[in-house]
Structures are given as structure tokens and as C-alpha cells.
Amino acid sequence: MTETTVHYILLGALLAITVSLFIQRFKPTLVFGWITMLLVVSGIVPVEVLLSSVSNKSILTIFLLIFITSALRKHFNLLGLIDGLFRSIKSPRAFLAGMTSSVALLSSVVNNTPIVALMIPYVYNWSKKRNLSPSKFLMPLSFAATLGGTITVIGTSTNLVLNGLLEANDLQPLAFSDFLYPGLLVTGFGLLYLVIVGYKLLSNRKDVLEDFTHNRREYIVETVLLPQSNKVGKTITEAGLRNLDGIFLVEIYRGNKLISPVTPTESLQANDLLYFAGEVDRIVELLKDDNGLEIAKRDKFEMGDALDVVEVLLPITSDLAGKKVRETNFRERFDAAIVAIHRDGRRLGGKIGDVELEFGDLLLITTGNRFKNIIVGNKHLYTVSVMERIATNGKREKKWIMGAALLGLSAVFAGYLDLFMFLLMFLGVLASFGMFTAQDLRKDINSDLLIILITAVTLGTSLIHTGTAAWISNGLTGLLNGASPFTILTSVFLLTVVLTSFVTNVASVAIVFPIVAALIAQNGVDGTPYFLALAYGASASFLTPVSYQTNLMVYGPGGYKSSDFLRVGAPLTLIYIITILTYLTLRYNIHA
Known part of the structure; x- marks a missing residue:
């Protein structure tokens, strides 16, 4: 295989990764993993590089850092510390200033994703207690975590992936002082x-749980099982109430007594109140049948014993994404049932079981007794409306640690010490104090992230070692000929x-790094x-x-739309660009 052929194949791989991540048709893990594996098997990328x-x-x-952050979140009272700072604050802007500053500071030394996961329920509950829209605070929470990470x-x-690429190519890694100022x-x-x-730019969006509270009958229909019904005494499966079309x-x-979620073997009794979710028209059709079900005369929701509904979201680490709801074994796995799914600021219609879940989806669920234990530290679902218990500060060894x-x-x-x-x-x-165990290691390891990081470094290094980066750089030199x-x-x-x-920030580094390294060498x-x-x-992901x-x-x-990110993020990106370019120009005497 000629050198030029290798260049074209690697360039094609680079473009394939960029396009695939842009159209979001496949998971980043699959894109990076398969392309890297094909390149290794074909001999273009040496296995030693991998x-x-x-x-x-x-x-x-x-x-x-991921392991340490998880241990700190689990055993140290980070939320209690934050709550102590903001509990008495009443001004929205004062809270916003304090919250974003604290999150930025924390994100500079620990992994920002679990910090945001920890703070979402806290910010949500703080705003709801004061009749404020969570949408005013949740986007700044994310942006503050990103800014603090820089x-x-x-x-x-x-930053660490970039340093990994620098080390793999025998270049001087960036130091703490390079990022600090x-x-x-x-x-x-x-x-x-x-x-x-x-x-001011952020809209007051009505959150999903508030919409549910005001419009419960659009989500849930309450029926009563009459004593004369032929379904009395039968199990859910025997009564034909399992795998209904468009409803559940x-x-x-x-x-x-509240029975939730409902198992197929649960026996029905006279005067049971049955709550159905799904397409209202299908529920009406069910009630038209002569089966002893009718709309309840009393409404549980107006009697003060409100339905226990929780908001959860699918993070990037969730294995539920890409699967239809009926393929996830959701009820048995989480002891919960999905009432509604929201995406892009709207509620999805159709049969819930046929909906293919995506990262960032917001689910309204009813929960059973086991849910609270299942959800603690779970990387496949994050709670939004339920806040983690605020622990008390305690053991002396924590202060020593x-x-x-x-x-x-x-x-x-x-x-004086290597990081x-x-x-x-x-x-x-x-680990010696029992705050990190082998079970924690298995739970916290993110195989998707591991694959992406390893393959990104492998691809970036291969582009340089094969001369492909220099070959691409020569082409760009023509475009930048005579440029300052x-x-x-x-x-x-x-x-x-x-x-x-x-595309992902790791992918951006992997794609651009070889080109920058070649330009610098030339x-x-x-x-x-x-x-x-x-x-x-x-x-700059705003x-x-x-x-x-x-x-x-x-x-x-936050009930956001894509336009909200553009409206608030565009001015922030402009400020970000001007600040960084001005600093780099003055600090390193870059000539215009």
C-alpha cells in the first residue's frame, strides 16, 4: 500500500467520523470503535499505537478523577455545604451568582458531570420553592461547569486528552499555569x-412536572373497577390489561394502598382505582367495552393524596438510549413505570412502548418502593425533581482526608508532585478508609468513554506518525499562505x-490536533x-x-429549545472567543 493511499484512507476515516458524529445517527462509541478497529485490522494503524x-x-x-469525584460525592457532604451557602438567599440573581461561582470552582478540580447531576435537583427545588422557573438557572449551571473546567x-x-496526545507524540504537555490565568x-x-x-435572555419555561400538575388528565385517566365486573378476582394478564395497544x-x-408499578400477576379487586397512561382516545375505547370499568366519580387528585410522579433524565452514560421502551425492561429494572416522555421541549405522542429513547430525554415516571435505592449512584437515569438527602458533616477522618x-x-x-x-x-x-471499593470501580467505570478516549488518542497519533497530518497541513498551508x-x-x-x-469535544481535539501539530512543526x-x-x-460548548x-x-x-441555547450561548461564545484570543495574543506576543 502506497503512502498516498494511506493518507487518503486516514483522511476518509477522519471525514467519516466528523460526518457520523454530526448527523448523530450512530453512538460516538460505535463510530470511533469500528473505524479504529478497521484501521488496526487492515494494518494501517499499528497495534502498538493502540x-x-x-x-x-x-x-x-x-x-x-471520575473515581475520586464519585467517592467525594457519595461520602462527603458537598450538597450540604452548598445548601449552607444558599439556603437563606432570596434574590434570584444573588443565588445565580453564588451557585455558578461555586459550581465553576468545584468543576476546576473534579469531574463536572457528577457535579451538575448533583446540582440539578437542588437548583430545581430551590427555584420551585420560590415560584421561579428552573429554566432561569439550569442552563447557567451547565455553562458554569464548562467554564470552570477551563x-x-x-x-x-x-484538556487531559490533549495532554495525552502531546505525550504520545513526544511533545511538551501543557502545565497547570498555562490554563490558570x-x-x-x-x-x-x-x-x-x-x-x-x-x-434576562432566558425564558420562563413551564417545567414538565408543573405541566403535569396542572393538566393531569392529559397524562393519566382514573377509572374504577365496578363490583359486578368480570375482571374482579383476575390477574392483570388474565383480565386483558397487559400489553394494551397505545395505553398501559x-x-x-x-x-x-398504592400499588406501583403494577405487576402482571397482581389480582384485581372490586372498587380498585386503576390509572391508565397513554393515548386518551385508546383509553376511551377501552371504557366503551362492557368490562366493568368506568371513569371514577371521585378524583383522587383532588383529595390531597397526589400521584407520586418523579422526573428523570437519560444522561450520555445511559444504556437505555437507542432502545424502544418495551425493550428496556423498565418496570422490573427500576421499579417504576413511564407516564410520559418529553423531548425538545414537547411531550411525545403515540404508544410509549414504541418510543425509541434518546440521550437527554426527560421521563415522567411513577415509582415503587425500591426505586429510591435503585436510583442512588445510577448512571443510566438521573433524578431531576427528587433531591439527594443532605447528609450531616461528621467523621473526623474526612477532615484529615x-x-x-x-x-x-x-x-x-x-x-513538587506529579498529578x-x-x-x-x-x-x-x-480506598483504605472504605470510601472506594471494587464494587464502586465496576459501577463507575464508563466503557463508552474509555473506548472513545483510547481510540481518539490512537487516531490522532496515527495521523501524525503516518505523515497524514503533515500531508493535510501542506494543503492547508496553501490556504493560509502568507497568513500571520x-x-x-x-x-x-x-x-x-x-x-x-x-461533534463531541474529544472528537474535536482528535481531529484538529494532528493538523495543529504539523503546522507548528512546519x-x-x-x-x-x-x-x-x-x-x-x-x-466552547455553548x-x-x-x-x-x-x-x-x-x-x-429546563424545558429548553435549541433556540434557547443559541440565544444565550452565542453572546457567551463571542465573549469567550475575544477573551481567549486577546490573552493568547498578548501573553505569547502573537503578531497580527
């Missing part, structure tokens, strides 16, 4: 914008910003400002809900 990516220190660092090299996986600047300006301008039995209310963590971080910042070794030692300390260093810097930055708005310049432009461009996983997490609960 194996070296598996042991890449920066990738391992990402997972150490302050340090460990704040976001994007531009990160603080862009976070400060960004948070000011969100509090002063962004709050959500729960049964018997005396003072946090003191040691601060001391270790100071040593890392000062350059990877510090994280490994800290995780060992947590500032023009090249701006081009790299804007290209990455556009890519990260429509021009013989200091690569630091250009790699920083790449890092910050890949973190324009679309799909550009970053925390955006998807707040998309459903």
Missing part, C-alpha cells in the same frame, strides 16, 4: 455575563469551536498558544444542547 493509548497516563488520569488541566477531559479570565467574564445579561396500566389505588487533598493539590500546583501519582495516592487513601501567526491562531480556534458545537514556532487555542476551542453532556442534562429539565 496498546500505548490504553496505558496513556492522561487517559488513566481522567478515570482516576481553569485547570484536570478540569475537563478535553486564561481560565480565570474567561470564567470571570462568562459568569458576569450569565448573571447580568443571560438571566400505571398503578392501582386500593383503599389507602480533605486536608491531605489540599496539601497534595498545592504540591501538584507547585510542581497522576497524587491522584493514585489519594484514591488509595479513600494571529490568523493561523484564530483559524485553529474558530475551527475547533465550530466542530465542538456539533513553521518552527512555540506550540503552546496554538495548543491552548485548541483546548479552549474544544471547550451553542447547542448536543455540544456537551451537561447541556443535554439540563435540556429536558
Whole structure:
């Protein structure tokens, strides 16, 4: 196989990844995994490159951070600390300023996704208690987490993946000090914008649970089973109330007992109140049959014993996405039943069982007794309207552990201790106190993320080692012929910003890094400002809900539309671009 043929094949692979992620037809894991595997099997990418990516220190660092963040969230009172800060605040803007600042600070040192997952129910409940729309606060929550992640090299996986690519290609990794000052600047300006301008731009969206409260009969129809019905004494299956077309039995209310979710073997009794969800027309057709069911004369909802409905969302880590509801074994797996599904700010119609779930979907569910235990730490569903219990501060060893963590971080910042070794030692300390176990390891490992990170580093490294990156760079040199260093810097930055708005940020780094590395080698310049432009461009995920996983997490609960992200995110992106380009130009003396 000729060198030119290899270049064209790798360029085709790069374009295939970009297009596939843009149209969102396939999961990123499948796109990266299959393309990398085909390249390895064909011999274009050496298997040694793949194996070296598996042991890449920066990738391992990402997972150490995930494990540590999970342990801190589970055993340390982060939510209690936040609640103590904001419990007495009544001003919406004061709360917004304090909340976004705290989230940005936390996100600079721990993984931002679990922080946002922790904060969504808290922000939701804080706003509802004060008759405020959660939509005013949830998007700023996501944006603050993203901004805070730019302050340090460990704040976001994007920075660590970039450092992994630099290390794999024998280039100098970026240091903490390289990110600190531009990160603080862009976070400060960004948070000011969100509090002063962004709050005004955000619409007061009615949240899904509020819509359910005001329009329950559009979701649930209450029926009573008459004593003379031939269904009395029969199980749900025997009575023909299982696998109904377009509707399903959500729960049964018997005396003072609530049965939810309803199993196929549950026996019906006279005067049972049966609650059906789904297409109202189908429920009406069911009631027309002579089966002893009729609309209830009394309405449970007006008697004060409200239906226990919970909002949950599908995060990017969920294995439910891509499956139809009836294929998920949802009732048995989560001890809950789906009442409605919301996507893109609207309720989906049709038969719930036939709906194919997507990342970011918001589900209204009724829950059984086991649900609260099942949902704790679950990576396939995140609760929105139910807040985690705020624990009390307690054990003395926790204070010692946090003191040691601060001391270790100071040593890392000062350059006396390697980041990877510090994280490994800290995780060992947590494990020795029983705060991280083998079970936690199995639960917290994200195989999808692992595959994406390994294959992204493999592809980026292969593009450089095969000379494909230099070959692509030569073509771009013609376009940038005679261009100033500032023009090249701006081009790299804007290209990455556009890519990260429509494909994953890790993919953006993997695609652009080889080109930037080749451009730097050809021009013989200091690569630091250009790699920083790449890092910050890949973190500029404010324009679309799909550009970053925390955006998807707040998309459903906030009742947002894509236009909301563009309206609020576009000015923030402009501020972000101006701030970073100005800093890099002045700090590294880039000529226009």
C-alpha cells in the first residue's frame, strides 16, 4: 500500500467520523470503535499505537478523577455545604451568582458531570420553592461547569486528552499555569455575563412536572373497577390489561394502598382505582367495552393524596438510549413505570412502548418502593425533581482526608508532585478508609468513554506518525499562505469551536490536533498558544444542547429549545472567543 493511499484512507476515516458524529445517527462509541478497529485490522494503524493509548497516563488520569469525584460525592457532604451557602438567599440573581461561582470552582478540580447531576435537583427545588422557573438557572449551571473546567488541566477531559496526545507524540504537555490565568479570565467574564445579561435572555419555561400538575388528565385517566365486573378476582394478564395497544396500566389505588408499578400477576379487586397512561382516545375505547370499568366519580387528585410522579433524565452514560421502551425492561429494572416522555421541549405522542429513547430525554415516571435505592449512584437515569438527602458533616477522618487533598493539590500546583501519582495516592487513601471499593470501580467505570478516549488518542497519533497530518497541513498551508501567526491562531480556534458545537469535544481535539501539530512543526514556532487555542476551542460548548453532556442534562429539565441555547450561548461564545484570543495574543506576543 502506497503512502498516498494511506493518507487518503486516514483522511476518509477522519471525514467519516466528523460526518457520523454530526448527523448523530450512530453512538460516538460505535463510530470511533469500528473505524479504529478497521484501521488496526487492515494494518494501517499499528497495534502498538493502540496498546500505548490504553496505558496513556492522561487517559488513566481522567478515570482516576471520575473515581475520586464519585467517592467525594457519595461520602462527603458537598450538597450540604452548598445548601449552607444558599439556603437563606432570596434574590434570584444573588443565588445565580453564588451557585455558578461555586459550581465553576468545584468543576476546576473534579469531574463536572457528577457535579451538575448533583446540582440539578437542588437548583430545581430551590427555584420551585420560590415560584421561579428552573429554566432561569439550569442552563447557567451547565455553562458554569464548562467554564470552570477551563481553569485547570484536570478540569475537563478535553484538556487531559490533549495532554495525552502531546505525550504520545513526544511533545511538551501543557502545565497547570498555562490554563490558570486564561481560565480565570474567561470564567470571570462568562459568569458576569450569565448573571447580568443571560438571566434576562432566558425564558420562563413551564417545567414538565408543573405541566403535569396542572393538566393531569392529559397524562393519566382514573377509572374504577365496578363490583359486578368480570375482571374482579383476575390477574392483570388474565383480565386483558397487559400489553394494551397505545395505553398501559400505571398503578392501582386500593383503599389507602398504592400499588406501583403494577405487576402482571397482581389480582384485581372490586372498587380498585386503576390509572391508565397513554393515548386518551385508546383509553376511551377501552371504557366503551362492557368490562366493568368506568371513569371514577371521585378524583383522587383532588383529595390531597397526589400521584407520586418523579422526573428523570437519560444522561450520555445511559444504556437505555437507542432502545424502544418495551425493550428496556423498565418496570422490573427500576421499579417504576413511564407516564410520559418529553423531548425538545414537547411531550411525545403515540404508544410509549414504541418510543425509541434518546440521550437527554426527560421521563415522567411513577415509582415503587425500591426505586429510591435503585436510583442512588445510577448512571443510566438521573433524578431531576427528587433531591439527594443532605447528609450531616461528621467523621473526623474526612477532615484529615480533605486536608491531605489540599496539601497534595498545592504540591501538584507547585510542581513538587506529579498529578497522576497524587491522584493514585489519594484514591488509595479513600480506598483504605472504605470510601472506594471494587464494587464502586465496576459501577463507575464508563466503557463508552474509555473506548472513545483510547481510540481518539490512537487516531490522532496515527495521523501524525503516518505523515497524514503533515500531508493535510501542506494543503492547508496553501490556504493560509502568507497568513500571520494571529490568523493561523484564530483559524485553529474558530475551527475547533465550530466542530465542538456539533461533534463531541474529544472528537474535536482528535481531529484538529494532528493538523495543529504539523503546522507548528512546519513553521518552527512555540506550540503552546496554538495548543491552548485548541483546548479552549474544544471547550466552547455553548451553542447547542448536543455540544456537551451537561447541556443535554439540563435540556429536558429546563424545558429548553435549541433556540434557547443559541440565544444565550452565542453572546457567551463571542465573549469567550475575544477573551481567549486577546490573552493568547498578548501573553505569547502573537503578531497580527
